[in-house]
Amino acid sequence: MTTMPDLEVAEADPIAALHGFATTGPAPVPTPGAAASVAGVGEPGALLLAGAPAGADGGLEGHLGRWGWLPAMDGPGVRALLRTSGLDGRGGGGFPLARKVETARLAGGSPLLVVNASESEPASRKDRTLCAERPHLVLDGAALVAAALGVDEVVVHLHRSPRSPAPVLAHAVAERRHRRLADPRWRISAGPDRYVSGESSAVASYVDGGEARPRFTTLPLAVAGPSGRPTVVSNAETVAHLAVIARLGPDVWAAHGVPSSPGTRLVTVTGATARPGRVLELSGPVTIGDVLVADGVPAAPAAVLVGGFAGGWVQGEDAWRTPFTRDGLRGVDAEPGCGLIGVLPHGACGLIETARIVRYLAGESAGQCGTCVAGLPRLAAACEELATGTLRRRGVRKLVALADLVDGSGACGHPDAVVRLIRSTLAVFEDDVVGHLSGHPCRGAVHPSVFAVPEADLTLGRHDAREWA
C-alpha cells in the first residue's frame, strides 16, 4: 500500500471562493495543480458535485446561487473555450468535444445535437448521479454546445429504466422555462434499455426515428449521422464540465486535473467496496489506491476492473499506484472508459467474474453483425469452461484465436470490447488460468459473486424489432 502525500482532504470550496461566498473556513483561490482530492456529492474537493445533495440543493435557485448565471456567449466564444480547455469526452472514447463540434460545422447543413445520458454500462452510476444531482449543470453545458453548433434544439437521451433520471431533468427543464432562461428547445428522449443502445451511432439512429442499434458508418457521425445531418453525440458529464469551464475559465478548470487529463473526472466504484455504485469526483493526480482508500478499501485488492465491463483487468498492486488518468492508465494497458473502478477482492476468482460478464455482454449484442452473433456466444462458452476448469490447453489456444478473429469485425466496438476484456483476463490472471487448466479446485468457486452483472439474455440480440424502437 502506498501513501497519499499530496492528497488534501479538506480542500476549500473553489466555487465559493470565486463568488466570494462564506464557506466553512477561509477560502483561498485554488492553486493550479496543487491539490489532489477524492470527493463524493457535496464533499470538499468536489466541483461538478459541489453543494448539497439533490432535494436539499434548492433546484434552479440553488444552482444559480452556487454558480451564478451562465455568462452570455456566442458560438465563436464557446468554440474557443472548447479548444483552449482541451475538454475530452467522458462517455468512454475520450474524444475531444471541440473536434466533434468543428467537424459538424465544417460538414455544413443543420447539425443534430444529442446529449447522451443513457449510461448503458450496468455498473456505472456517474451519469445518472450527475443528472439527478446537478441537472442544471448538464443543461447549461448542453445549451453552450448548442450555441457552439448554432442549433436551437437539444435532445437529451436516456434509457427507459426505473433508475432513469428523466423525471429530474424534466423538472429542471420546467424550472428553466418558468425562469425564462435563454435556452434551446429541450427534447428528452427515452430509448430501449439495452447495452449497445447507448453506443453513439445507436443513439443517433434512435433519436432520428430509427432503431436503437449501432449503425455501420463509413463517415464519422459528426460528418453525417443516420439522417445525413452532421450529428454530435456528447456524454452528459462532458457537457456538464463545459458549464463549469464557462464560469471558472479553462485554466482554473484544467488545474483541477493533470496536464494530460484536464479538469475533474467522475468515477463509479463497484465490486468489493463499502458502497458499491458510489460516485466520486477526482481532482489532480489521484491514484486508484487513493480512490479505493476513500471508499474504505485499505489495501490493494487482487485485481481491479478498469473502465467498465467493456474495459480491462489490472493486477491489484499495479492498479493501486496507477493514476486514474488517460496517460497513467496507458502504462497498465487500460483506459478510463466510463470511469468504472471494479474491485476484485482476494479470494474471489477473476475467471469466474469474467465468464459472467462475457456471457452478459454476448447476450447484449444487437444481433446484427455475423462475427458478433457467431463469435460472442462461443467466446462466452470458452470463458465459462475456463472458469469451471473444464477447458484444456488446446481450448485456450482456440479461445485466443477466436478472440483475434472477432476483434475489429463489427460495426461498433462491442465485440472488440469483449475481446479486450478476455485478453486482459488471460494476462492478469495467468496463474489462475494455469491452475484451472490443471484441474485444481478453484478457491474462488465458493466466493459470492463480486460484480452485480445483470442476467444474461440468451436470445442473443435476435429480438423483435420493436424492442429496439
Add this chain to the structure above:
Amino acid sequence: MTVEIRIDPTVCRGHAICALFFRDGVDLDQWGFGKIVVGTVESPRDVRRARRAAAACPNGAFVVRERAAAGSAPPPV
C-alpha cells in the same frame, strides 16, 4: 481511379459471394463473413472486381464508393 471498399457487417450474412469475385480483396472468417483486406483499390482490374463483388452481394453489404476528390474530403476525425 481510387475507390473505397467496405463490407457493412450489420447486413453481411456470410454468403461469401464477394470472395468469389474478388478473392485477394476479401478475407473470410470461419463462418464466411468477409473482412476487407485493404480499404482502397486503385488498379482498373481490382476496381472491376470490387464492382462485380458489390453487384453480386445478395444483401448489398459490399459497398464500393468513389473516393471524394482531394480537397473536399472530410477532415480526419
